[in-house]
Amino acid sequence: MTLAATTIDEGVLDELRAILGEDGAVLTGAAARLNRARVPAPFPVHRWAQYVPDVVVLPRSAQQVSEIIKLANRQRIPVVPRAGGTGLADGAVPLRGGILLDVKRMDQIKEIDLADRTVTVGPGINMQTLNRRLKPHGVMYPDDPASYACSLVGGRIGTSGFSLLGARYGHTRDLVISFEIVLPTGEIIEVGDGGARKVRKSSTGYHLKQLFMGHQGTLGVVTEATLELVPRAETEFAAFFLFEDYDTAYRTFGEIARSGLATLAGVVIFDPEKVAYLRRDDEAYLSQPAWVHAVTAAALYGTKVEVQAASKVIMALGRRLGGKYIGDEISSGDWAARHDRYANPLHGRTSDGRVVPMSWHCEDAALPYSQLPAIQREWHAIAARYVSEYEIFDDWGMFAYTNGAHKPWADVLVEIDMGLWEERLDEAGWRAFVSLKREIGQATLAHGGSLTACHGSTREGDAELVPVEMGASWEVVKQIKRTLDPLNILNPGKQMLDEAYTDQETTA
Amino acid sequence: MSDDGFRPGRYRRQDESPPPPQRVTDEVIMRFEHVYEVDPALMGRHFAQQDMPAWDTRRIVAARWDHLDDVHREFADGITLAGEGPDVEG
Numbered sequence: 001m002t003l004a005a006t007t008i009d010e011g012v013l014d015e016l017r018a019i020l021g022e023d024g025a026v027l028t029g030a031a032a033r034l035n036r037a038r039v040p041a042p043f044p045v046h047r048w049a050q051y052v053p054d055v056v057v058l059p060r061s062a063q064q065v066s067e068i069i070k071l072a073n074r075q076r077i078p079v080v081p082r083a084g085g086t087g088l089a090d091g092a093v094p095l096r097g098g099i100l101l102d103v104k105r106m107d108q109i110k111e112i113d114l115a116d117r118t119v120t121v122g123p124g125i126n127m128q129t130l131n132r133r134l135k136p137h138g139v140m141y142p143d144d145p146a147s148y149a150c151s152l153v154g155g156r157i158g159t160s161g162f163s164l165l166g167a168r169y170g171h172t173r174d175l176v177i178s179f180e181i182v183l184p185t186g187e188i189i190e191v192g193d194g195g196a197r198k199v200r201k202s203s204t205g206y207h208l209k210q211l212f213m214g215h216q217g218t219l220g221v222v223t224e225a226t227l228e229l230v231p232r233a234e235t236e237f238a239a240f241f242l243f244e245d246y247d248t249a250y251r252t253f254g255e256i257a258r259s260g261l262a263t264l265a266g267v268v269i270f271d272p273e274k275v276a277y278l279r280r281d282d283e284a285y286l287s288q289p290a291w292v293h294a295v296t297a298a299a300l301y302g303t304k305v306e307v308q309a310a311s312k313v314i315m316a317l318g319r320r321l322g323g324k325y326i327g328d329e330i331s332s333g334d335w336a337a338r339h340d341r342y343a344n345p346l347h348g349r350t351s352d353g354r355v356v357p358m359s360w361h362c363e364d365a366a367l368p369y370s371q372l373p374a375i376q377r378e379w380h381a382i383a384a385r386y387v388s389e390y391e392i393f394d395d396w397g398m399f400a401y402t403n404g405a406h407k408p409w410a411d412v413l414v415e416i417d418m419g420l421w422e423e424r425l426d427e428a429g430w431r432a433f434v435s436l437k438r439e440i441g442q443a444t445l446a447h448g449g450s451l452t453a454c455h456g457s458t459r460e461g462d463a464e465l466v467p468v469e470m471g472a473s474w475e476v477v478k479q480i481k482r483t484l485d486p487l488n489i490l491n492p493g494k495q496m497l498d499e500a501y502t503d504q505e506t507t508a
Numbered sequence: 509m510s511d512d513g514f515r516p517g518r519y520r521r522q523d524e525s526p527p528p529p530q531r532v533t534d535e536v537i538m539r540f541e542h543v544y545e546v547d548p549a550l551m552g553r554h555f556a557q558q559d560m561p562a563w564d565t566r567r568i569v570a571a572r573w574d575h576l577d578d579v580h581r582e583f584a585d586g587i588t589l590a591g592e593g594p595d596v597e598g
Binding site: 128131140142144148165232233234235236237239242280281283286289300301304307308311315319324325326327328330331332333336337338339347353354355356357 | 532533535536542543544546550551552554555575576577579580582583584585586587588589590591592593594595596597
């Protein structure tokens with residue numbers, strides 16, 4: 001690959017160095033830039049150079065971020081914020097070069113307030129690191145994505161992340177009480193539910209926190225966040241149940257989700273294709289009987305007295321329609337393995353069974369519970385056409401998860417996992433991948449769903465469907481973007497937001 | 509110290525050869541109990557196979573259990589189990 005030299009002139013680099021004031025905070029080397037171009041999701045590796053930023057900056061304060069953004073506005077240089085870079089869409093992928101603003105040095109714990117049950121942190125801290133510091137205090141920050149060990153608080157806010165414990169404790173938007181954000185023009189503001197930093201419920205003004213939650217780097221750079229502290233759970237419980245068919249597992253999923261158990265942290269269902277994929281390579285499923293074609297599982301967190309009583313309800317509901325308990329050992333082990341997708345090397349299979357390296361595509365959506373069986377059939381039918389036509393894809397099955405924070409009984413997060421053999425990727429293969437994504441997104445909208453429950457619609461394929469989903473409110477979205485970011489400096493090219501500037505001169 | 513013959517500082521390569529593989533499915537083999545491996549014949553040029561001593565496999569398996577124990581401890585101080593084995597045999 002030929003990597004172009006930075007197109008930002010030396011005068012701008014000198015200004016950045018002056019703002020940051022320390023060695024190693026302004027990086028123009030190839031490794032620093034290449035490593036911050038992509039995310040774990042499939043990537044057009046044959047065109048990698050098109051996504052490389054011109055310069056990487058590593059600020060330590062909101063004031064520095066503000067000065068960088070003001071400089072970018074003066075020079076009309078795009079700025080792309082990036083935290084852990086673990087996202088499964090392209091929120092942190094630069095589409096037009098420019099300044100990549102990496103927040104990893106803003107990783108401080110600024111305050112642990114045990115009286116008001118908050119912790120205030122920089123956006124560069126990781127949740128696992130944070131929780132290990134909180135543990136001696138008997139509290140935790142229960143935001144638990146699959147990327148728990150490697151994603152950062154700033155990215156969680158940027159994508160409005162999904163937590164695997166969301167039914168019990170809420171998702172990122174529920175767990176972040178307030179945050180400081182540097183706007184696209186450089187002003188520093190604090191947003192919450194009202195204006196107070198440590199108040200969870202307010203009726204003052206507009207609730208700006210939710211406007212900026214899930215901003216995908218297009219509305220600012222988060223520089224500090226005040227987070228919820230909850231009591232550490234005394235105990236956890238997980239149970240996995242095996243089923244002969246998807247429909248019975250689906251109905252069992254619904255019964256557990258509607259159980260009303262306050263300690264219920266999440267319910268998940270694996271479909272037949274997912275079970276077949278797991279049976280292929282996963283130690284927990286290789287040994288399961290051949291009649292097993294679907295799995296439903298549930299997890300509980302809370303005090304012992306609550307969880308022990310609720311666990312008996314889960315065991316009864318899991319078996320009521322014919323589910324067979326998988327046993328204590330695999331139940332507890334599989335629940336603990338819920339982050340594996342970010343830790344394991346990924347591989348897929350060709351049609352003749354050979355093992356090949358594949359990157360992981362995970363297309364997510366939020367859908368009403370009633371639509372799950374139909375969307376399960378339709379997504380696999382779409383995937384099957386592409387798998388048969390192109391040797392680069394592999395269908396790794398689907399799962400669904402309770403989606404509503406504290407309200408697990410209705411809509412579901414639905415995901416289809418697919419492998420993509422990047423080594424064989426060319427432009428035709430990439431266009432096929434984009435087309436696959438678009439068809440899946442169109443099916444989601446046809447069933448009354450939302451394009452994404454947690455990853456964000458920031459990549460080609462589903463990004464162009466964002467205006468379709470938003471409908472008449474898309475005009476308001478564009479007005480907000482243009483008002484806050486008049487020169488389209490922040491993460492340009494994402495989510496069709498360039499439409500807000502069709503008659504203006506911008507960085508684009 | 510255990511009496512299993514382990515002696516610190518003494519390494520004999522012939523004692524560390526993995527057991528012969530048993531076939532589990534058309535695509536999977538097993539050399540150590542509950543440690544499944546994709547049939548090396550399917551791994552092709554992309555995943556070069558190495559001659560791994562038994563102690564290294566045991567180390568990786570032990571590290572895996574350590575990791576799962578750590579995840580259990582992230583959000584809860586204890587584990588509640590149903591207290592039951594599987595309803596069906598594999």
